[in-house]
Amino acid sequence: MSTGKVTVWKDFAKGLWDENPSLRMLLGCCPTLAMTTSAINGFSMGIAVIFTLICSSAIISLMRNLIPKEVRIATYIIIISTFVTVVDRTMAAFLPAISKAMGPFIPLIVVNCIILGRAEAFASKNTVGRSIIDAMGMSIGFTLTLTFLGSLRELIGAGTIFSFQIMPESFIPWAVIVLPPGAFLMLGLIIGTVNWLNTQITKKTAH
Amino acid sequence: MKKMNKSIYLVVVLTVTAAISGGILAYFDSFTSKRIADFQKSEQVKSVQVVLPGSVTSESKMLDGVEFFIGKDDAGKPVGVAFVATGAGFQSTIKVLVGMDPTMQTILAMKIMEQAETPGLGTKIVNDQTNKTNPGWFIKQFENLSVANGISYLKGQKPSKPGEIQAITGATVSSAAVVNLLNASITSNREIFLKSGVK
Numbered sequence: 468m469s470t471g472k473v474t475v476w477k478d479f480a481k482g483l484w485d486e487n488p489s490l491r492m493l494l495g496c497c498p499t500l501a502m503t504t505s506a507i508n509g510f511s512m513g514i515a516v517i518f519t520l521i522c523s524s525a526i527i528s529l530m531r532n533l534i535p536k537e538v539r540i541a542t543y544i545i546i547i548s549t550f551v552t553v554v555d556r557t558m559a560a561f562l563p564a565i566s567k568a569m570g571p572f573i574p575l576i577v578v579n580c581i582i583l584g585r586a587e588a589f590a591s592k593n594t595v596g597r598s599i600i601d602a603m604g605m606s607i608g609f610t611l612t613l614t615f616l617g618s619l620r621e622l623i624g625a626g627t628i629f630s631f632q633i634m635p636e637s638f639i640p641w642a643v644i645v646l647p648p649g650a651f652l653m654l655g656l657i658i659g660t661v662n663w664l665n666t667q668i669t670k671k672t673a674h
Numbered sequence: 675m676k677k678m679n680k681s682i683y684l685v686v687v688l689t690v691t692a693a694i695s696g697g698i699l700a701y702f703d704s705f706t707s708k709r710i711a712d713f714q715k716s717e718q719v720k721s722v723q724v725v726l727p728g729s730v731t732s733e734s735k736m737l738d739g740v741e742f743f744i745g746k747d748d749a750g751k752p753v754g755v756a757f758v759a760t761g762a763g764f765q766s767t768i769k770v771l772v773g774m775d776p777t778m779q780t781i782l783a784m785k786i787m788e789q790a791e792t793p794g795l796g797t798k799i800v801n802d803q804t805n806k807t808n809p810g811w812f813i814k815q816f817e818n819l820s821v822a823n824g825i826s827y828l829k830g831q832k833p834s835k836p837g838e839i840q841a842i843t844g845a846t847v848s849s850a851a852v853v854n855l856l857n858a859s860i861t862s863n864r865e866i867f868l869k870s871g872v873k
Contacts, residue, residue, distance in 0.1 A: 504793065530691075538684050542691050549695040553702055560709040563717075624794070625803065640803070642794030 478597055482604030488581045489612040489654075490661050495581040499613060500650040502572050506629045509617025511565045513610025515554045515573055520582050520606040521599055522550045524590040528598035531591045543586045548577045581609060612657075620644050620653055718743075722756050725773025725783045729753040738866045745773070752776050757863055758787065761855025764847040766790035768799075768855060774821075778864040781819045781856075789848075796848035812849070815839040821860055825853050 488494045495516075502512040523546050527534075534542045555573045558566040566573070576582065585605055590598040618628045624645030626634035634640075643649050722732040722743045729745025736742075743756040756773040769788035774781055786800045794803075801809045808814070819825065820836040827841040827849055841849035 533687065535680075535684055535687060538688050541688060545688070545691050545695050549698055552699055556702060556706040556710070560706040560713070563710075563713055636806070640794060642792075645793045 474597075475600055478600040479604040482601065482606070482608040483611070484608070486605075487608045487612060487661075488584075488605055489609055489616075490658055492584075493658075494584055495579050495609065496654075497575070498572055498579065499616065500647070500654060502569065503613055503617040503620055503650060503653075504645045505621040505625070506614055506618040507565070508568055509613035509615075510610065511558075511562075511569060512572065513606070513613045515551075515558070515569075515576060516579065516581065516609055517603075517606040518554055519547065519550045519576055520585060521602045523547045523582060524585055524598040524602035525595055527586045528590040528593060528595045534591075539587075539591065540583075543583060544577065547582055547586070551576045581605060616650075616653060616657060619657075620649060623653075624649060721771050721785055721787070722773070725756050725771050725785055726754045727773075727783060732756070735872055737870045737872065740863055740866055742863075742867060742872070744872065754782050755867060757859070759855050759859035759863075761851055761858065763789060763791050763851040764796050764845070765792060768848075768851055770852065770855065772856065772860070774860070778860065778867060779820060779822045781816045781821055781860075783817050784813060784856075786813065786852075791845070791848045795842075795845045798842045798845050799848050799852055802842070812839075812842055812852075816856075821856070824857050824861075827853050 482488065484491075486492060489496070489499045498512050498516075503509040523543070526546050527543060530542070530546075551574060554576070555566075558569070558573060585598075585602060589601045593601070622628050622633055623641050624643075625640050626632060626638050641649075644653060719732060722745055723729055726732070726743075726745035728747050730748050732743045732745045734741055734743050740757060745753045745756065747753050754773055754775050755778065756771055758769060758771055760767055760769045762768070766789055768786065768791070770784055771787050772781060772784045789797070789800065791797050791799065798804075799812050802811060803809060805811055815833070816825075816839065819839065823837050825837050825839060827839050829841050829846060830843060831840065833840055839849075839853065
């Protein structure tokens with residue numbers, strides 16, 4: 468029982484840090500760079516990915532013995548696009564403001580390499596339970612990263628986080644941070660910091 | 675199953691998956707599409723009320739391929755006419771809903787419906803965060819603006835004559851784009867609307 472718990476935690480936690488899709492594997496860079504102009508945009512993108520990744524991983528894992536390997540990618544894409552369309556329409560119907568801000572990036576989740584990557588690398592080889600846990604870890608790791616990056620860019624670029632004023636009135640926002648070059652700068656800085664932290668951790672454990 | 679021809683099996687798997695997916699989406703569409711359409715319609719009615727102050731109802735009329743919204747007050751008297759104008763901005767298409775008096779000589783109010791201009795510069799046409807007391811100052815300049823002789827913009831100084839507005843410092847192209855798209859659409863739509871005699 469205790470070893471079972473350890474594997475569940477391992478399956479889940481690797482997506483948060485060790486194999487974080489945006490920071491360690493550099494997957495899904497397109498939405499990571501484009502949708503983090505504000506905290507709420509990054510967070511909403513993450514929520515859409517959580518839903519799509521968990522549902523598609525579950526279905527793909529259920530069907531893993533039925534799907535012939537010759538057409539697996541095509542089948543994965545059909546399954547993924549079904550869930551993406553569901554998210555897209557639901558957002559348009561119930562959260563129109565956010566749906567408008569996300570523009571084409573919700574439909575583009577279909578070709579997001581995190582989802583296809585998890586389908587190919589994990590869900591097609593593992594049980595439904597493990598696949599769902601893996602999908603949860605990966606998508607939550609992605610959401611946390613995007614929300615953090617979005618908050619940081621919004622803080623420097625507009626002086627707010629989730630539209631709450633944080634910086635003093637006298638602060639002049641650095642507009643460049645919410646522009647595309649700012650996305651590269653901030654993502655690079657965060658990846659650098661994470662790599663540095665990791666080497667520190669490895670050094671400590673080696674001692 | 676094992677004996678089944680491989681290529682037929684591939685076709686069957688893909689067809690069945692696609693058919694199930696299509697079924698799910700059709701079912702899903704049946705209850706979201708109405709909500710999306712309703713929402714867009716209510717947004718439009720709300721926006722027309724914003725640009726035609728005092729109107730309570732609005733009806734849409736297609737004239738020469740242009741959609742006009744005619745707003746009326748609670749006594750049924752026409753308050754004004756609104757239409758959507760689009761034009762190229764600095765880096766995006768700017769879409770504006772313009773509300774005008776029934777003779778189309780004065781802009782009553784307007785609302786930017788869509789734009790993706792440079793954040794922090796061109797987006798000041800909607801929301802100028804450096805102006806804490808009046809972030810919507812650029813759009814407000816067009817309220818009750820006489821356009822009988824067209825609109826022109828000034829750089830860095832307050833307007834003094836009718837039909838003049840002040841451009842945004844650092845976003846002259848976006849400011850000029852709004853002025854140009856208004857001038858072009860008002861001239862052509864005024865002709866269509868006044869000729870039709872619709873009230």
